[in-house]
Amino acid sequence: MSEKIRMGLVGCGKFARNFVSLFKAHPEVESVAVCDLIPERSAEYAAKFDVPVMESFEEMLKSDKINAIAIFIQRHLHGPLVIEALKAGKAVYSAVPCASHVEEIYEIEELVRKNRLCYSMGETGYYRACTIFCREKMRTGEMGDFVYGEAQYNHDQRHFHFENNQVAGIPPMLYPTHSTSMILGALDGVYVKTVAALGFEEKKLPHIFGREGQNLWNNPFSNTAMLCSLSNGGVARISENRRVAWSGPNSYISQFYGSDGAYEFSVTHHYFAHWDKDDPQKLHLDEITEQIIPKGQFEALSDPNLPQRVCNGEWFRHSSPIHNIGRIPEEYRDWPNGHDGTHHFMVDDFCRAFATGKLSPTNIWTAARFNIPGLIANQSALKGGIQLDVPDLGDPPADWEVLRLDGNR
Ligand SMILES: NC(=O)c1ccc[n+]([C@@H]2O[C@H](COP(=O)([O-])OP(=O)(O)OC[C@H]3O[C@@H](n4cnc5c(N)ncnc54)[C@H](O)[C@@H]3O)[C@@H](O)[C@H]2O)c1
Incomplete structure (x- = not known):
């Protein structure tokens, strides 16, 4: 054994x-x-x-x-x-x-x-419903070539409980993986080649953000956005915001455009556009909300107070219909699942990787691709937005299989 x-x-x-x-x-x-x-x-x-x-x-x-x-x-x-x-x-x-x-x-x-x-x-971010949806559509080829995507992690500083302001002022791009993972996690084997980033110099929290010793990094930025050129020829805009008035939810893909299919989202509604297979002049725009949001949230779609309920995080611990609940161990299948239904998958993939000797989907090669662009973006922002090359650690070794149990099939 x-x-x-x-x-x-x-x-x-x-x-x-x-x-x-x-x-x-x-x-x-x-x-x-x-x-x-x-x-x-x-x-x-x-x-x-x-x-x-x-x-x-x-x-x-x-x-x-x-x-x-x-x-x-x-x-x-x-x-x-x-x-x-x-x-x-x-x-x-x-x-x-x-x-x-x-x-x-x-x-x-x-x-x-x-x-x-x-x-x-x-x-x-790798296990979020929007990421799984786009990943599946890319894998089936329905989206065609990836063209452009936008993702963001908005987490206003006032929701944090840092014990130490020196640490609270960490540059947003040193924590970039929630947003990079949603675009790159939908694109197998794709990495960021260059970044150019701009930072917003915080004005209202000078005890946390600033260039003169307010924090361990002399970091003035509470919000930073980067434009990335990708190895597949596509472009991504990634934002890490720590001081913006938005949450509904706070990590999401807003746009994910392919040549043949495209995804858009805002607050509760998700859409998928795609060209008709037989009529090149006709574009279909389907509402796919039911596939993405938790069942209880879908049933509340006509409630005028729904955006507020989403903003309050009412379904934060609920899974999406797209989540492959059947793969989760029986032991905690009925337990609440934090961060929009993602925690169980993160633990299960680590444990399965350990047990099988295969690689977790968020192995070190993937993690590096999610993380390094942000570290370089922070340097770019400090230099006024110059475009910088992003090092890539390559793919996992060819003889090391990656677990692929996400999705609902
Ligand atoms: N969505 C997400 O994936 C998500 C959400 C929240 C937090 N996080 C991550 O979880 C981590 C923990 O966040 P948190 O909010 O619980 O932080 P926290 O500050 O509440 O807890 C960190 C704990 O680590 C302890 N610690 C530090 N160095 C240690 C050491 N060498 N040995 C033993 N203990 C040590 C500290 O004393 C502290 O109790 C962070 O890395 C954060 O990025 C991820």
């Missing part, structure tokens, strides 16, 4: 509390232990989730009771811990982003490739 996962979860903060029970209940997981630099936090997790506490990340690395590490520490700190965990021979599940420095991502890739280690970045 193959080895089961013995997970060491690092970082008992706000986000990881959504994942302990998922890891514990997964059939490929034998045990879960936790640690945090702040002992009260790990003690709270121990009481709440009935898991043992280990002294530290370092103790987890030394222990043969742990064969996998889940990183849930603050967003700018992932790279070094992922590298240490891989060097210790552990499998790694990492919350987004992958890392803050291009060099760290290269090192992670090298460790994974040379030692054939399991790494998966838990990126919600």
